Amino acid sequence: MSSVADRHGGVLRAWLEERREALDPFRRPCGIEDDRRLMRILFDAGWSRWGWPEQAGGLGGSAVLRAVLYDELAAAGVRIPEPFVLLETLGPVLTRYAPELAGRHLTDYLSGERLWGQGFSEAEAGSDLASVRTRARQDGDGFVLNGHKLWTTLGQFARWAAVLARTGALDSGHRGLSLLWVDLTAPGVTVRPIRAANGRDEFAEMYFDDVRVPAGHLIGGVDEGWAVAMYLLQFERGTYAWLRQAVLHHRIGTIAATAPEGAGRTRLASLGRAHLAATALRAKSRGTVHRLAAGLNPGPLISVDKLLLSRAEHAVFDAARRLRWADLALSDDEEAAALRAEWFCSRASSIFGGAAEVQRDIVADHVLALPKGDRRGR
Amino acid sequence: MDADEIALLAETAEHVFAGDDPERMVAELAEAGIGDPVADPAVAAALLGTQGRVVGRSTLLDLALAGDDHAGGVRVVLPLPGTWRPPGSRDGGAIDVDGIVLIPEKATRYLVHTGSHVVPVAPEALHGGPVEGFDPGLGAHRVIGTLPSGAAAERAWHRVVGTGRRAIAHELAGAGQRALDLAIEYVGTRHQFGRPIAAAQAVRHRLVDAHVGLEAARAALDAIPADPGGELGALTVKALAGRAALAAVAAAQQLCGAMGFTAEHPLHAVVRRAYLLDSLFGCAEDLEPEIGALLAARGARSAPLVAL
Numbered sequence: 001m002s003s004v005a006d007r008h009g010g011v012l013r014a015w016l017e018e019r020r021e022a023l024d025p026f027r028r029p030c031g032i033e034d035d036r037r038l039m040r041i042l043f044d045a046g047w048s049r050w051g052w053p054e055q056a057g058g059l060g061g062s063a064v065l066r067a068v069l070y071d072e073l074a075a076a077g078v079r080i081p082e083p084f085v086l087l088e089t090l091g092p093v094l095t096r097y098a099p100e101l102a103g104r105h106l107t108d109y110l111s112g113e114r115l116w117g118q119g120f121s122e123a124e125a126g127s128d129l130a131s132v133r134t135r136a137r138q139d140g141d142g143f144v145l146n147g148h149k150l151w152t153t154l155g156q157f158a159r160w161a162a163v164l165a166r167t168g169a170l171d172s173g174h175r176g177l178s179l180l181w182v183d184l185t186a187p188g189v190t191v192r193p194i195r196a197a198n199g200r201d202e203f204a205e206m207y208f209d210d211v212r213v214p215a216g217h218l219i220g221g222v223d224e225g226w227a228v229a230m231y232l233l234q235f236e237r238g239t240y241a242w243l244r245q246a247v248l249h250h251r252i253g254t255i256a257a258t259a260p261e262g263a264g265r266t267r268l269a270s271l272g273r274a275h276l277a278a279t280a281l282r283a284k285s286r287g288t289v290h291r292l293a294a295g296l297n298p299g300p301l302i303s304v305d306k307l308l309l310s311r312a313e314h315a316v317f318d319a320a321r322r323l324r325w326a327d328l329a330l331s332d333d334e335e336a337a338a339l340r341a342e343w344f345c346s347r348a349s350s351i352f353g354g355a356a357e358v359q360r361d362i363v364a365d366h367v368l369a370l371p372k373g374d375r376r377g378r
Numbered sequence: 379m380d381a382d383e384i385a386l387l388a389e390t391a392e393h394v395f396a397g398d399d400p401e402r403m404v405a406e407l408a409e410a411g412i413g414d415p416v417a418d419p420a421v422a423a424a425l426l427g428t429q430g431r432v433v434g435r436s437t438l439l440d441l442a443l444a445g446d447d448h449a450g451g452v453r454v455v456l457p458l459p460g461t462w463r464p465p466g467s468r469d470g471g472a473i474d475v476d477g478i479v480l481i482p483e484k485a486t487r488y489l490v491h492t493g494s495h496v497v498p499v500a501p502e503a504l505h506g507g508p509v510e511g512f513d514p515g516l517g518a519h520r521v522i523g524t525l526p527s528g529a530a531a532e533r534a535w536h537r538v539v540g541t542g543r544r545a546i547a548h549e550l551a552g553a554g555q556r557a558l559d560l561a562i563e564y565v566g567t568r569h570q571f572g573r574p575i576a577a578a579q580a581v582r583h584r585l586v587d588a589h590v591g592l593e594a595a596r597a598a599l600d601a602i603p604a605d606p607g608g609e610l611g612a613l614t615v616k617a618l619a620g621r622a623a624l625a626a627v628a629a630a631q632q633l634c635g636a637m638g639f640t641a642e643h644p645l646h647a648v649v650r651r652a653y654l655l656d657s658l659f660g661c662a663e664d665l666e667p668e669i670g671a672l673l674a675a676r677g678a679r680s681a682p683l684v685a686l
Contacts, residue, residue, distance in 0.1 A: 005686060067686055075681070253678035259670075268670030272617070275669055279614055280594035282684045283601035289686070307590045319670075357583070364582035368589060371566050371574045 009068045016076040026078045029338035032157050035081035039112030048110045056095050057107035063293040067242050074246035083115050089236040090162050097220040097228050101181050117158035119149035127358040130174035136165035145211040155204025156193040167222050177225030181217040198344035236353050237306040238288045248278045248316045259323045267322045274319035277312040300366035303359040310356050313349035388424035395434030400481045403436040416442045419600045422548045430552025433651045437481050442545045443538050451486030453479050459657035464535045466490040473525045482519040495530035513650035540612035542659045547619035551595045553652045554623030558588050560645050561630035588629045591622035601684040611683050613669050620662030623652045
């Protein structure tokens with residue numbers, strides 16, 4: 001780690017330590033309102049503003065400083081507010097492709113005031129993003145949006161959404177897409193939470209019915225949405241993976257501390273595998289974080305990080321299941337319920353952000369450069 | 379060393395391993411002023427990674443394990459495959475020895491660890507001899523005997539285990555990569571059902587999983603600093619590399635089809651070496667519960683091994 005990031009981490013650690021008691025409410029499972037409160041605290045103290053450009057209301061410095069924040073929060077046992085997940089995907093896109101929108105909206109997000117949603121997936125455009133059917137018709141000085149988006153994390157709490165829509169012909173594939181910044185309070189927008197398998201509203205769906213979007217709300221150019229989305233995905237698969245490894249390391253500590261006396265070797269092996277998978281992810285991810293912060297594009301190599309993230313999520317929560325099964329199976333207390341919810345979410349880690357099978361296709365094609373032959377093998 | 383020097387070192391290593399003098403690589407290092415082959419992960423990957431990739435053999439491990447006790451002709455007696463107990467155990471006034479020596483030729487002195495001490499002995503003082511076993515290419519000797527409790531110096535065994543695990547992890551990563559390379563070459567050139575075998579998604583995904591495992595092992599080897607006292611770091615890199623190498627050879631054994639099952643195809647030598655290496659200082663499968671037990675004993679106090 002660079003000495004700047006090192007020093008930053010040291011000061012942050014001391015700050016967290018000084019507020020040990022005040023931060024205790026954020027060591028327990030939290031809801032969105034707790035998340036917002038913690039975001040306010042981190043914003044007011046400046047910690048969440050480091051690593052974002054000053055033009056966007058940040059305090060500047062390398063993006064590595066954001067990685068330091070996630071690492072130190074997790075190490076202190078403080079929950080990383082869930083909205084940071086989305087910040088790591090949409091934040092870099094706004095600051096790069098729509099600096100004016102970033103200047104207007106980033107600080108509102110950082111302080112927890114107004115959250116955003118990412119409107120990419122549709123029923124038949126999940127991992128196959130180029131098949132998006134939501135339409136944005138150019139009309140006078142703006143766009144008219146029609147369509148349906150699915151699986152939007154935190155969508156039900158969002159004030160704004162970045163929506164990937166088709167501005168080209170129906171058969172234009174990845175060439176005819178644009179990314180729009182949409183006001184979710186505008187006429188014609190309906191947002192509904194979706195109940196997940198774990199019993200919680202983990203995501204939402206958004207309906208757009210003749211929604212007017214001003215021209216200035218374009219992120220990147222018209223028909224340049226694919227390039228913007230690909231830029232976004234390297235953060236979704238890169239910095240997000242770093243954020244998650246910080247959480248996973250903390251969970252491993254908790255599992256280790258609460259492992260039952262006399263747990264047998266097969267159960268201890270699951271904890272060992274959790275440690276191995278999380279350490280592998282962290283080792284791989286740190287290089288990616290530094291490359292992204294230096295403005296380098298990891299390209300298809302990022303799919304390896306994404307696959308390691310899925311492996312680690314599965315391994316850590318499988319260890320939790322094996323070693324905490326007595327609670328997981330029978331306890332209804334808050335902590336057991338939260339762990340159950342997390343176990344279900346870990347199963348989805350190999351689906352969202354591009355399913356693991358698709359990541360394997362990308363690595364096979366672009367990293368291992370395997371021949372495809374005359375017929376597609378898929 | 380910069381990237382060019384590392385590449386040159388790997389090239390030299392490949393050339394040396396192609397020869398038949400297992401002591402030459404250590405001699406070359408002495409000339410280049412490199413005293414420890416595992417302290418710097420890039421150097422270790424160039425040396426031991428290459429050794430694993432070409433299924434070579436050398437006294438590099440003896441150099442790493444003997445440390446200050448190293449001299450020409452010195453060999454460190456290793457624990458029996460699958461174990462990591464010291465090969466020497468005190469029995470009253472005597473020391474019972476049961477272990478293996480990887481490069482017995484031209485040996486002038488064996489170092490036998492007892493856990494707390496190391497005892498130098500003449501090779502003739504122990505009996506046993508060549509064993510082919512699972513990996514005949516290894517050319518190892520089993521050494522057995524009882525020694526009088528003689529001159530012994532204090533040496534902590536756990537440091538030997540840690541260094542050995544790290545060194546062999548590099549070699550495993552190399553062997554696994556070789557297996558993957560052989561499989562990729564085979565499925566790319568052979569056709570079935572009118573297309574390369576590599577065009578089938580089931581085949582592609584298995585190769586990718588092997589690649590991801592090897593990438594993880596290499597990233598960990600690169601990012602976790604060599605700390606002879608740090609037990610968890612060495613356990614971690616050895617277990618990751620062992621799992622990755624065995625997954626890669628298993629994929630290669632399946633995907634190279636009948637060809638990979640022939641004596642003519644080079645794969646079987648890689649398979650033999652990978653399993654043998656995985657078992658030195660503990661198989662990955664046995665290290666996983668060790669890691670779990672270590673973490674459970676520490677409770678929540680483990681900081682991540684890798685720094686940002």
